[in-house]
Each structure stands twice: as C-alpha cells, then as structure tokens.
Amino acid sequence: MVTVVSHPLVQHKLSVMRDVRTGVKEFRELAGELSLLLAYEAMRDLELAPERLSTPLTSADFPMLSGKKLALVAILRAGLVMTDAITQLVPAAKVGHIGLYRDPETLAPVAYYNKLPADIAERRVFLTDPMLATGGSASAAIAFLKEAGATTIKLMCILAAPEGIAVIERDHPDVEIVVAAVDSHLNDHGYIVPGLGDAGDRIYGTK
Known part of the structure; x- marks a missing residue:
C-alpha cells in the first residue's frame, strides 16, 4: 500500500527542494519539515486509550497514546535528517540505524552498519529514507528489521519512483509506504526523474 501525502504544504516544500537553486541549509530544513508532515500522516493509526487526567477545572478521561511503543530507524546517511526531525513529535521513540550504500556498478545494496533497539520486536517501526529509487536498500533494510523481530513496519520517504515501489510491494507486501510524491521513472544511473538529485x-x- 502506498500513501501519497498530497497536502499543499507538503507539495510546496517538495517543489522548493527540487529547485537546483535551493542551498544546503534550506534543503536540510525543508527535509526536516517534510518529515514532520509525513510522520503526521504515517502515525495516523496509532492506538489511543482513555486516561484519567485533571485539568484546572475537573477530572475526566482523555485520549493518550497506547499500544506498542515506537522506533524510528534511519537508513544512513540521508535518513538521519528525517529521524532527527520526527523525534520532535515522538521524543520517547527509540532510534536505530542501518548503514547501506548502493554499489555504483550493480546498484545492489551493501550493508556496513546495523544498530537497532534491543526491543525492536515490541515496537512499531518507522523506517526513513528520503529517496525510494531502485528499492534495493529499503528492501534490504526491511529484511534486517524483520530478522530482528520487527513485525509492524512503515517506510517513510520524501520521494519515490515506481520501480522502487514495485520492489517493496513484491518483497514486503505487508509494509506501507508513505511518500510526498511518486515521480516518473529512474534514469540509467538509478536516479529518480524528475527528482531532486x-x-x-x-x-x-x-557535492
């Protein structure tokens, strides 16, 4: 399942990120802001349960988060900007890191680092990577998470290509993908077109 967040703020910020004139500082800030907006949608189905609280006027039952605790897992390195931003929303979430790079010749993912919370199996996992291009790295990261015991995983990306989505749907049909946009295709070098570089x-x- 793919959820495209079509909110006007999301689409505007993504357009500014696409612009070749956008500098590093603004690009990084926009990536963080977009991550917060994507997380708002990705976490829409978090469980709530009533809890008795006292306001300055009275006591009553109010909705509070319940169910599984959360984990944010970044695919290094670009996923870091997303998890760093989302911790503003869920500061109690544990953070993990999966280091992958794409072989420039084969485009296959190569793992070099994997550090996850010890209780990952007991948490809802939100995997972050700004770009879902070939899908190889994301698929490999999801496989690592499942091997570690994770059963509830969502993949959050700023931009995706149809080819990458197809790989995740083939390899991990149980994983929902939340993105700001799905672009046209990949070029011969595995970059998303029109993309953002x-x-x-x-x-x-x-660079």
Whole structure:
C-alpha cells in the first residue's frame, strides 16, 4: 500500500527542494519539515486509550497514546535528517540505524552498519529514507528489521519512483509506504526523474 501525502504544504516544500537553486541549509530544513508532515500522516493509526487526567477545572478521561511503543530507524546517511526531525513529535521513540550504500556498478545494496533497539520486536517501526529509487536498500533494510523481530513496519520517504515501489510491494507486501510524491521513472544511473538529485549530497553539501 502506498500513501501519497498530497497536502499543499507538503507539495510546496517538495517543489522548493527540487529547485537546483535551493542551498544546503534550506534543503536540510525543508527535509526536516517534510518529515514532520509525513510522520503526521504515517502515525495516523496509532492506538489511543482513555486516561484519567485533571485539568484546572475537573477530572475526566482523555485520549493518550497506547499500544506498542515506537522506533524510528534511519537508513544512513540521508535518513538521519528525517529521524532527527520526527523525534520532535515522538521524543520517547527509540532510534536505530542501518548503514547501506548502493554499489555504483550493480546498484545492489551493501550493508556496513546495523544498530537497532534491543526491543525492536515490541515496537512499531518507522523506517526513513528520503529517496525510494531502485528499492534495493529499503528492501534490504526491511529484511534486517524483520530478522530482528520487527513485525509492524512503515517506510517513510520524501520521494519515490515506481520501480522502487514495485520492489517493496513484491518483497514486503505487508509494509506501507508513505511518500510526498511518486515521480516518473529512474534514469540509467538509478536516479529518480524528475527528482531532486542526490538527497544525501544536497542535505550534507557533499557535492
């Protein structure tokens, strides 16, 4: 299942990120802001339960988060900007990291780091990566999460290509994808078109 967040604020901020004139500072800030807006939608189905609280006037039952605790897992390095932003919404969430890079020749994911919360199996997991291009890295990261015991996983991306979505739907049909937009296609180098370039390079100013 793919959820495209079509809110006007999301679409405007994404358009500014696409602009080649947008500098590192603004791009990074926009990525964080978009992540918050995506998280708002991705976490729409979190469980609530009534809890007795006292206001300055009286006591009553009010909805509070219940059910599984949360985990935010970033696919390094670009996913960090997303998890850092989302912790503003859910500061009690534990944070994990999966290090993957894409082999420039084969485009296959290569793992170099994997550090997850010890109780990942007991948490709802939100996996973050700004770009879902070939889908190889995200699929591999989801497989790592499942091997660690995670059973409830959502993939949050700023931008996706149909090819990447197809890979996740084939490999992990139980994982919902939440994105700001689905673009046209991948080019011969595995970049999303029209896209916004390399998200990691634009976030960290490395190119």
